[in-house]
Amino acid sequence: MQNLSDIDLVSRAKMTLMKGGVGVGKSVAAASYPKPMFICDFDRRIASIRKLFPHEKEIYFETYTSYKKFAEDFDRICDSAPYKTVVLDSLTNLVELIIDYFVKLRGGTTLENMEEEAEENRKQKKKGKMKGILSMTTIEDYSAETRALSEILVNSKVLAERKVNIILTAHIITTVSTNIKTGSNTIEKFLLTYGKKAAGKIPTVFDEIYHFSTKSSIDTSQGLMYEVNTSNDGDDFARSSFHLPSSINWTDKNFYNEIFKYFSIVKDSPMEEVPENLGESVISVNNIL
16 A cells, blocks of 8 residues: 555656657657667657767667567566666557557458569459459457557556656547538547547556647748647647646757656645635534434
């Protein structure tokens, strides 16, 4: 049993979901966290990290093209916990590997042999023949995706308990549905996965959820400005366990250094306010009983 007052939020490992569009700085922000660091690279974005951390000696990575290889490595990392930060970059291409792996198990067409099969189809088409059919994703594959991601999230929580920061980067998909009767539009934003069940579950295990974006500067001579929201802003969901500003401009700054300075801030909370006569009310009720 633990006491809430004993939790040191500053030194406690952070489980952070970094989400947003393409090219908004998620990978670079993740790479600014404490070292040594291991990056599970599913996007082949290591070059951009190397560009902005040219002298860093404690960032290690593996570029994965196989879910099985990643799962084996991730299990070993969970057993030994040799790093201060582990980054999964990104969810979008991780689920591609998961789906591909399970499609392969049931004997369907995978990403690995899709190109070869397409070329064979072109040759056969010229001869008036067709060979092979591209396998469609089935409900079983969606279930496998959810199960695999659940296992990854469980292992991530184990790493966090062993004082390892966990960062998952993810892309967002926006859907717009129109009410036929009223003509009004409803905008929904989800993490980009195959199944909505998996996309809905992932944010529930992260204390820190940051939404990344860019915008043009008023000064046209300057490049893009990089911003992050740490609380809900319209359709973009975000949250933090710390007293972070709701929006942070981290252009040309070390992202972790920018947020770290807020980790130790403690403020009075209205949740702890107790009416002065509450004690008297309790006593009077007890007397009646």
